[in-house]
Amino acid sequence: MSKSRALFFKKTKQSSILFGISIFLPFSSTNVKIFSKFFTTISSNANSRYPSCKLLFSDLLKNQRLDEAREVLNKIPFPGVHLYTMIIDGYAQNYRLDDAIQLFEKMPVRDTVSWNSMIKGCLNCGDLITAKKLFDEMPERNVVSWTTIVNGYLQFGKIEVAERLFFEMPVKDVAAWNSMIYGYLKFGRVDDAVNLFWKMPSRNVISWTSMIDGLDYNGRTDEALIFYKKMAASGVQQSSNTLSCVLKACANVMALHLGVQTHGRIVKLGFCFDEFICTSLLTFYANCKQMENACMVFNEKLHGNVVIWTALLTGYGLNHKHGRALMVFGDMIRMAVLPNQSSFTSALNSCSGLEALDKGKAIHAMxxxxxxxxxxxxxxxxxxxxxxxxxxxxxxxxxxxxxxxNVVSWNSIIVGSAQHGQGMLALTLFTRMIRDEVDPDEITFTGLLSACSHSGMLQKARCFFEYISRYKSTVIKLPHYVCMVDVLGRCGKLEEAEELINNMQVKPNSIVWLSLLSACRMHFNLRVAERAAESILDLEPNCSAAYVLLSNVYASAGKWSDVSRMRLRMKQRGIMKQPGCSWVTLRGIRHEFVSADRSHPLSEKIYQKLDWLGGKLKEFGHVPDERFSLHDVEEEQKLEMLSYHSERLAIAFGLVATAEGRAITVMKNLRVCGDCHTAIKLIAKIVGREIIVRDCTRFHHFQNGMCSCGDYW
Structure with missing residues (x-):
């Protein structure tokens, strides 16, 4: 056997012994001494000592046994720079920066690698000042040193300092250029990133991918896809990350053709079973309304990855196929795929889309x-x-x-309180929000104004509206004007509301005028209603709501010739009135009703219940309000039409189909009529149940002859 081969086997044997000891011998202080004695025995041969040390330290550091590793290091007679650097990295990764700095200062010799590791460790631990101090003290810097400190300043949002250091770099490699491009894109300096990209002496796949992803992130998706085409033409090999970014961009602008081409390239390059790519494909097809293709991608492989399941679940939700989404969620559970936060969020959003309270409660329990x-x-x-x-x-x-x-949490509950007529609750929550030092945004103030509107708090609404104009981070926008007009209109201040519209700082749209017109319908003000309707039709000539609301004002005033004129104009223009519809969701099935509907399987029982309720309402002294009968017919027919409005049919169904004492929730696509509102208060008292009705503007909670809105809606 040659001398070199004998030396090789000797070193291999020592390494094997050490590896065996490191696995099976517990890391106690006694055993550390054994290790140290073993190292001393073999320290005469440096070439054999360091591979063994590296093996032991890797095992110690991997198991985060830093104190034991430090004891071993202290016992080694002449540890090299590499071993010091390894344990410094271990300290930094475990956020023990003081220990890392202390050991770094004790190092007898430091090379550029150890300086770079220490700087990177400081940055990972959030200490930019120490990192910069070390960088300034370095005896020699290489391109990695410069790139690390540039990345550090970018990490802390100091892009101007990073930019200055980048241009001071004596030598720049492609990684340095990529870092600066990434920083520009991250902080919205897109044009600077594009200019720097074209100045690069050479570009790699990371350069191109950063530009594609960054342009898409900054809302310049069309440019991102142009960059992708240039990348393909340049012959640069595309990575799975590149293709994933391209799919995300295609999804954002619904570029179906290019996305399908990218899918073909993915198959060609063998990335189709990559889980990240699979998720991107599902999201792309879902955004492009191609759920069949999304399912094909999903079914190509049996997946155990929760992210892929969640992508399919979310895709169905985006396409308003909420029933299918909840089926996917159920399949996840049956396949023992543990849902994550995103899974629950998507499933609950689908419950909201279906108004499926029972299923929502089951998912909440999970x-x-x-x-x-x-x-x-x-x-x-x-x-x-x-x-x-x-x-x-x-x-x-x-x-x-x-x-x-977060601010979304506060906005959600404030807006929700407003929708349910809980104005004081909304204001109390806002006070808590300010006390918790959460900055409100424009949605917060929209919710507060809406709460004031639904609760008749005119003076508080005025204060909030004035406050918005003075608040540093918001400006008065169209939704705020709509809410303020609604507040004034509901309080009968129609002329003031009209004046506010005429003096708006932004151009009014049809929604603002519709809010005023709706208030005119409530207060039977024909003069202002005609001016509001004229303004709406100037902006939107085929707005059906304007015709219907004005027609209703005419009907309430008994001007039937004007009603006929409005209906004729609608017919001539081909404008269709949205039919009133109410529904009840029971055990996951939606039961829909229109006025005087007799198509439901339980119609006979529903109408029997309505007739019984009609008799009870008379006993309680209810007199139907004919102003809400919008047809020129005999009085008896008017009363019958009022009795069979869609919301009353839905309530009767709820009484027939649910257990005694259970609350009934009815949804309606239009505003509940005044006569039905009065009748439902009495019905709730008669049957001894809570009846919840959501119309197009808010929720009404009827109980014991009263409504949560206080007859103000």
């Missing part, structure tokens, strides 16, 4: 079992789900359970 109910994203979705499904009390409870609330 989130509680997994300890995710206090997560801010899950909690926000719970707040919205309970609000949409008519349960404001559970919505408040879900809000209070959120661990760390």
């Amino acid at each position: 989130a509680v079992r997994l300890g995710l109910d206090s997560d801010v994203f899950v909690g926000n979705s719970l707040v919205v789900m309970y609000t949409v499904c008519g349960n404001i009390n559970d919505s408040v409870a879900a809000f209070n359970n959120i661990g760390e609330k």
